Each structure stands twice: as structure tokens, then as C-alpha cells.
Amino acid sequence: MRLEFSWLAVALCVILQQDLCQDSVQAASILGIFSYHFSSHNLVVRPLARALVKRGHNVTLITPVGMPSDIEGVRHIRVPKLNQRVQEMIECDQMMDFFGSKWIAGWLAVTMLYNMSLDILSDEGVQRMLKDKSERFDLVMLEPSALEALYGIVEFYNATLMGFSGGNVNWSTEEVAGNFAPSINDPISSLGYSRGNSLLSKIYNWVHITEEKLLTHLIVRPSQLHIFKKFFGYSEQTFYYMRKRYSVILVNNHFSMGRVRSNVPNIIEVGGLHLTEPPEPCDAKLQRFMDDAEHGVIYFSMGQEILVQFLPEDMQQNLMKSLVQFKQRVVWKTELYSMPNKADNIYVIEQPPQRAVLAHPNTRLFITNGGLLSVMEAVYSGVPILGLPVFFDQFINLRNVNLRGMAEVLDANEMSLEMLTSTIRELLENPKYTLKARKMSQSFRDRPMSPLDTAVWWTEYALRNGDASHMRLKTEDVPLYYQWDWLILLAARFGIVFGSVIYLFYKVFQKTRAGPRPLQDREAAFQHLILLAPRWQAQ
Template sequence: MRLGSAWLVVSLWLFSNFHHPQAADILGIFPYCQPSPFQVVRPYLIALRNRGHKITVITPMEMLDEIEGIEQIEVPMLNRRIQDVVDFDLFDDFFINKWSESLMASTIYRNMSLAILQDFSVQRMLSDKNVRFDMVILEPSHMDAIYGFAEFYNATLMGFSSVYTDWYTEFLAGNSAPSVYDPISPIGYSLDNSLMSMFCNWVYITEEILLDRLIYRPSQLSIFKEVFGYSAKKLDDLRSSFSVILINNHFSMGRVRANVPNVIEVGGIHLIEPPKPCDEDLQRFLDEAEYGVIYFSMGVDIMVKYLPLDIQQPLLKSFAQLKQKVIWKNELSTIPNKSDNIYVMSKTPQRRILEHPNVRLFITIGGILSVTEAIDSGVPMLGLPLFFDQIGNMHRVQQAGMAMVLDTNSLSAESLTSTILELIENPKYAARAKNMSQSFRDRPMSPLDTAVWWTEYALRHPDVRHIRLNEDDISFMRYYRLESLLSIGLRFGFIIGLVTLLAYKLVQKCNRKQERVRVFRLIRLPIK
């Protein structure tokens, strides 16, 4: 009996650890200049640490809270380099068109890459022969120079996209089929599905590919060569060596994608963190809202004081006309002309507010985390997107039927009020929001468990050719099955050619007959 019990214990232990890889040394590079992406990164890093992996992360100063058991290399110059390029008083001038935006972005990416690679602590880590890493995890952005860490340490290269997916992320994943969806810059990009818009968007993304080759890549290549001493061919190889890429998205959020096997959707990964509770005053305000509550927030990255008056004033006028109560996340302690139904808070427990049954509408700029939380809670949205991924995020949920979007450049109190009433009083928006919430939550594994499993899959299988689709591995003819189209084209071509030839012969015969008739008439002979 004792031998049998011991064997059962050993069997259970082996079974529970069968897919648990040996503890790995992982380097994470997350140079985000806003706090919101770290809400996604933080639970992921903690989960990897709890699995026994040794984690080292490179971040800007004071962006990621200190986490026990995780070594942090804070790079002060990351905070300064962006300020060197962006004057926030002139911020709108950079978004006139995607060309000026790309020039600014290229300079920012170059400065961020230099800040990381020239940092004293990073240089000391690179020169320490005892330091090794099995995996490098980073944002699949245009900071190609830092891909050199993977080659330097002979480590698996993995992507973690905390915001959204565009054609460049697809390219790094090996899914470089031409697409008219998901540009890098939304400026001037058409959001409807007409044939002309699809053609214009194809041209648009082709231009972005040129921008990558002519602006982004040369800038990063010079740093790559200078710091690591590798060739341009090595950089191309690294761009084609990403294993798994985790993306903060999910098909239930209004956009179905044709993903390749190594692109894994983990939208909602930050929801594993427990939501902050409401204080007594806020809870009472929510509970006593007879006609419901509207929640308005510009997110954690944008302050209300930077909003133009032509946006703030219509909001105040519209809120004053509503019978619903309004919770406004606003860092300003006093708001001129504020109506009595508005409750102002500088910091809000957003998830708790959205979960409350009296909340009828969420007015948002459309950041990916806010959109995710609204979908999870099943709350309809009114979008006021400004830039970056916000436009695409709100467009997708509008197409899905749980939101409406207004242009902030032509905002008025009348349009705001009518749109708010439509979203609140028309039951189809609330019904669609609830359906999307159910679909979003219905998964075989939680987003965090999915992310951890695929991370360890990449550790178990460093050679990822079996889950990648690289252009070099398959010819252009085979990728698009042009040999099949060519065969079909030849058959139709033969038939069309034969029909054309017969028609030509028939016309010739008719012409000869008419010519004979004309000649006989000229010589006045009878036609026999």
C-alpha cells in the first residue's frame, strides 16, 4: 500500500510538472512613456516570476512599480529623450499628416534605442560575461536596434504588443500578406469598406512600407551596427526570427483577424488585477442614481486641462441638459459652470464604476484598456477619439454595434446630447454590449494563463519555424496560389480566344458576302 501511495504521489507530481519548463532567464524591454501599458505588463511579469523564471526588465524611470523578485534597470534618459523631440504645446502640429508624424516617430524611436543601449547599467550588463538570457521579450515596434539583444545572448525573441496590431506586427510575425486594414498611423486612413476606400488604403499602407524602408530602418540600422557590430543581413534575420507575439486584443472586441499560429490574442490580460473599491461618497452617488449614471474619462494619459475649450464647453452644456448623473474623471478641483448632476474625481476606480448596474454609458477617448474594460462590463460607449490607436479602437466597437463615435473637431452640445440619448434610450446598444461581454469572457483559458502558456511554449521550442510563415520559405507564386490562378486563366483564355476567333471568322465571312453583293450590283448582273 505504501509503495502504491508513493507511486501515485510521484505520478501526480510528474503530471503537474510535465509542461513546466526549467526556470529561464528572461529579459523584458518595455520603454513605454505612458503608465497605461504597464497595467498590462505588470501582471504578466508577476505571473512569469511566480512560475519560477528569473525576470530582468528595462524600463523608464518610475513607470513600473517595484516588484519583489524582479530586477529592474531604470533608464533615466528614456524619460528625457522623448521630451527632447515632443513639445506638448505644439503636439497637434506633428499630426498634420503621416509623413510629419513618421519623421517625429523615427526620431523618438532612435532616441529611445540610443537611451537604452548607451545606458551605463545596460552597458555593464552587456559586458558582464556571467549574464545570460534564454528569452528577450519586447514591444514589436520600430526599435529594431534593440533586437540585437536576442542575437547577443543567443536568446529566443518574443513580442508583446500592449496596444494594438498593425501591418508591421504582422510582418514580424511572418504574416506579410498585403492588407487594407490596420495602418500604423490613422491620419488620412479611410474607415469605410467601399472599393475606392480599400484601394486608397492599399496605397496608404504601401506608403507606410516605404516609410519603414526609407526612414525607420536606416535610422535603426546605424545604431544596430554601431552598438552590436552586426550587419544589415543580421538585422533582417532578426526581424524574421520572432517566435510568439502576444497581442492585447481579442476577436470578440469587434475585429476578426486572419492570424498566423504564432500571433496569440490575450486581450484583457490586465483584468486579473483586483479592481479598486469605491469610497462611500462615490458608492452612494452610484446607488442613488434614479435615472442611471454616465461615466466620462479621458484615460490616465491625458489631462482635462489640455483639452481645448471647444471640447470642454459642449460637454458641460450637454451634461447640464441630462437627467442622468455624470461621473467625470477630472484632475481639476473646480470646474466653471459645473451643473449639480456632475461628480468630479481626480482618480476613479474605473472598473468598479463600469461594473455598477446603474452605469448606462461610458464616454471615452477609446484607449485600448478602457475599451477592453467597457466590453468586459457590457457598457455601451460614446467615443471621442483624438489620435494613435483610439480611432481604430472606437471604429471597431462602433461597427460591432455597441458604440457611437463623434468627431472632436466638430463637437457641439446638440450632437452630444442627441447621441447620448440615442445610446441610452435605444435598447439595442445595451443588448449588443452584453452579448459582446459574454463572448469576451467565454474562453478556455484566462488571457494571463494563455500568455504564460505560450511564453513557456516558446521557451520549450526555440526553433519556431513550424509556427511561422516566412516569405523566404515559400515563393510568391505558391504563397498566393498563383499557379492555380494561372491554370484557370489559361483555360478561360483558350475559351475566350477560341470564341473570339470564331466570331472573327464569322464577321469575315459576312463581309465577303456583302462585298460580292456590292460588286454584282455595280456590274448589273443577276445574283445566282
């Protein structure tokens, strides 16, 4: 009897071992390239890198200096020149606001993106890696952005290509994922993008995104192809083939954030990845300030990239004058400790532990510029939002939660004191905002797996399967009007221009032909007078 049980135990172990082997993957060499010097992007990358190292993988990251900070077990290759590109990106966005032209802004953006690709591929550390004959990588993780020259690294190592987007999904990400459906089109830039739901707004947005596609095809991609050929010598066909090599694309997004998408299977939502790490706690002084807030706390922060001293003076004064009118205490993130007219109910701090502040039960309202991670943390904690968007994706982030009923959004450039005060009062006193925020929080948290476990599982899925073409839409399966919509607009625009030029030439030709006739008429009249002259003399 014992022998039978022993054999049963052995058989059970064998079965369990087979199941475990199916879900596991051998230690692999993984290369991640993350070019943006934004703290938000690196907060998302860091937990995934740590988890992959813990799973036994060899992880190498190519990043700007200091972002992310050194991770134990990870080999870091720092590219110093990338650190200055974020400032260029902000200046580019400001130029977009100034010029108001997507075509001029596109020319500025292509220079920045060209420089970023060049910075990475010409860096000494990256070049040493490429020249090391013993170096190999099983998987290369890229941001599915405009830095397409980096596809050459994937081809160089014959590695699996995986996408990892720390920001919002846009039509460009959908395109490399194989999804051409216009219902999920979001712009790369929100400058000039309509936020209305009318038919006219949808047509306007279709034009907006089509212009972005033209900019990408005519300006951005050719410049990246030039770098691709220069550094690797691969053909143009290889370049375009690589765009279809994405196996899995992890996106820092979740449907509960207010934007339901028509995702193809290879787009995996892992929004909240950074929330899997333990939050930094409040210090004793801040904790006491919030604990003793009888009427609650208002938290004000414009994110990590915006310094309060650079905000318009009238905006700062309006915020200060408005917030002192309320009985709630205020936690104010600023680098200015000697703020003028600071009231006793305002706690000034340079680097607040934002997640801990938002998670505090007394926090009633979050005033923010609307960075993706900040909005995500507010949703996670169920805190209503007053949005003051400034640039990049902040307008879209705030619009999404506004449509879900947990936020109000004001134009920071046209915000009056009365408008600001009445909006804050509405958010604090109307319970519908808190109820909506808590409902969104519940939806955001309710998942079968944590965002980190989901990201790790799909990363190893890409390693196990390599070619994941079975998860992509094939071009021949997509209706033609999904792929040719931008061609229709291009033809219409060039048709109007060409027709206008033809019409102009026609008018000029008509005028040219009509010009000699008066002269001919004058000559004929003169000759007629000469003929009549003898008769007048005879008379």
C-alpha cells in the same frame, strides 16, 4: 492485495509526475524591454511579470522611470531619458495632424525612435548589464515595434526572442510574425486611414499602408541598423535574420473586440491581461453617489494621458451644457476641482477607480477618448460607449466597437452641442446599444483559459521550444503578390514621376527645336526682299 494497490499508486504517481514535467519549465532568466512611458502599456506588463516571478523565473525589466512601479521579485533597470519620449511622441502625432503628410511625419517619427533605441543602449544600467560576464538570459521579450536595434541584445545573449505588444496589432507586427496576407493589414498610424468599406476606400488604404512600408524600409529601418552595428558590431545579414527569430508574439487583443484577424499560430491573443488583477474599489463617497443614482450614471474620462484643461474650451462647455440636461448622474474625471458651471449631478474626481465605476450596475454610458484599455474595460463590463477620439489608435479602437453596435463616435473638433446631446440621448434611450454591449461582454469573457494563464503558458512554451519556426509561415509558402504589393505601387509612383519628367523634357526639346525656325524664316524673307529691290527701282 495491498501490495498490488501500492504498486498501482506508485505507477500512477510516476505517470502524473511525467505529465506535470511536460507542462513545466525550469526557472529561467527573462529580460523584458518596454520603452513606452504609457500607463496603459505598463498595466498589461505588470501582471505578466508578477506571474512569471511567482512561477520561479528571474525577471529583469528595462523601462522608463516609474512605469511600471516596482514589482516585488523583479529587477528593474530604469532609463530616465525614455520618460521624455512620450511627450515627443504626442508632439509628433500633433505634427502629423498639422502637416497632413505621412512623409514629413515619418521623418519626425524616425528621430524619436532613433533616440529611444539610443537611450536604452547607451544607458549606464544597461551597459553594466551587457558588460557583466556572469549575466545571461534565456528569453528576451520585446515590443514588436520599430526599435529593431534592440535585436542586438537578443543575439548578444543567444536568447529566445519573444514579442509582447501592449497595443493594437498592425502590419509591422504581422510582418515579423511571418504573416504577409493583406486581408489583416492594419496601419501603424490611423492618420488619413479610410474607415469606409467601399472598393475605393480599400484601394486608398492599400496605398496608405504601402506608404508606411516604404517609410519603414527607406527611413526607419536603416537608422535602427546603424545603431545595431554601432553598439554590437553585427552584420546587416544578422540584423535581418533576427527579424525572423520571433518565437511567440503575445498581443493585447481579442477577436470579440470587433476585429477578427487572420492570425498565424505564433500570434497569441491575450486581450484583458490587466483585468486579471483585482480592481481598485470606489471610496465611500463615490460609492454612495453611484448607489443613489436612481436613473443611472454617465462616466466621462479622456484617459490618463490627456488633461481636461488642455481640451478645447468649447468642447468642455458643450460637454457640461449637454450633460446637465440629463437626469443621470455624472462621474467626471478631471484634474480641475474648481470647474465653472459645475452642476449638482456631477461628481468631480481626479483619479477614479475606472474598472469599479464601469462595473457598477448603475453605469449606463461611458464617454471616452477611446484608449485600448478603456474600450476593453467597457466591453468587459458591457457598458455602451460614446467615443471622442483624439490621436494614435483611438480611432481604430472606437471604429471596431462602433461596427459591433455598442458605440457611437463623434469628431471632437466638429462636435456641436445639439449633435452631442442627441447622440447621448440615443445611447441612453435605445436599448440596442446595451444589448450589443452585453453580448460583446459575454464573448470577451468566454474563454478556455484566463488571459494571464494563456500568456504564462505561451511564455513557457517559448522557453521550452526556443526555435519556434514551425509556427511561422515560410516566405516561399506565401504567394508573391502578398509580398510584392508595395513594389507594384512603388513602381507605379516612380513610373508616373519618371514618365512626367521625360514628357517635360520632350516638350522643352520640341520648343527648343521650334525656336530658331521663325528667325530662319525672317532671314529668308529679308534676302528675298533684297533680291526684289532692283526690280522695284527699275520700275
